[in-house]
Amino acid sequence: MSDIDNVFRHKAERRATQDGVFSADEVGLANRNHGALLETLKLDITPTGAHYLLTHFDVPLLEADSHILRFHGAFSKPYSLDMAQIRALPPVTMPVTLECAGNGRTQMSPRSFSMPWTYEAVGTSEWTGTPLRPLIERAGPLPEAIEVSFTAADFGFDKGHAHAFGRSLTLQQLADLDVLLVYEMNGQPLLPQHGAPLRLIVPGWYGMASVKWLTDVEALTSPYQGFQQVGTYRFRQTPDEPGHPVTTIRVKSLMVPPGVPDWVSRKRFVTPGVVPVQGRAWSGAGVPVERVEVGIDDYWHDADLGAQVGPYAWRAWRFDWQATAGAHVLRCRATDANGAVQPLDPVWDLAGFANNVVHRVEVFVGDYPEL
Helix, strand or coil, rough: CCCHHHHHCCCCCCCCCCCECCCHHHHHHHHHHHHCCHHHHHHHCCHHHHHHHHHCCCCCCCHHHHHEEEEEEECCCCCEHHHHHCCCCCCEEEEEEEEEECCHHHHHCCCCCCCCCCCCEEEEEEEEEEEEEEHHHHHCCCCCEHHHHHHHEEEEEECCEEEEEEEEEEHHHHHHHCCCCEECCCCCCHHHCCCCCCCCEECCCHHHHCCCCCEEEEEEEECCCCHHHHHCCECCCEEHHHHHHHHHHCCEECCCCCCCCCCCCEEEEEEEEEEEEEEEECCCCCCCCCEEEEEEECCCEEEEEEECCCCCCCEEEEEEEEEEEEEEEEEEEEECCCCCCCCCCCCCCCCCCCCCCCCEEEEEEEECCCC
């Protein structure tokens, strides 16, 4: 029983990691969760089955017909809604790019022991629901209320802490953000793994804020102390510091890996000539991307920008590369309207959060060997 006690009754520290070597536990996390297929970056909207997925605990299998959302706590007019009432509210469909806060963790050294994301924890869906702000106003936060917590049905342990997944936003953040209460994804009811029957979407923020399997909305008179708010999703350099919260998405771009892959390494092979290099770029808080550069070895070139899918969604880009024989390294680098630029090297963080280092792909150019 000592191992069980250590995991569930004590604050078990994460294991030390080795670059390029992943433990059985990390492989297990990767088997339960999945990233997007980078080839689907050609599409404005990520197919539902290819959208990245991160689930902390078990997927709750909730019945939509009996699901209730409660507004309670420091509200003057608390109330509850069932799914029929929520669906009867004014609907909004909004394309939103979601990215996991841990995306890029494996590229940091030393890296954190956690879900081993590289580039693929991102996707853009058309989310349908109703704006949350009017529902908060209808409940009437009391004068002493300062923030609102959002609690989910999924429950488990993390570092010895038993808790339901939960997050909070301040009243000012709720006034500033276009938060949606969502029940459809790409025109279909939410799938169980994506939060059915009801979830939040917080456009422009990393995915941890978009709570799935939502059950409770509670107005608070003191800061929320849930583990997923104060125990993690904070930028820290050392384990003992409080750090500061992870919020808006950093500017980033990814490319569709050109050519064809090697099965294991995913290195690419193309033939000489014009090779289209394309991808998507995005930034947080509704800030548009204004420039994307493509690096061919040590030289940078401006890409052509396509239309933006929506104020909170990614933007297409393309560059035609005159590929010459040999080994090459391709990179892409985005700049947003605030002047933020993707870094060439990772900005280190203890937990590996918000790594927006440039995407790097090795490409070999030559003639196909005879088959």
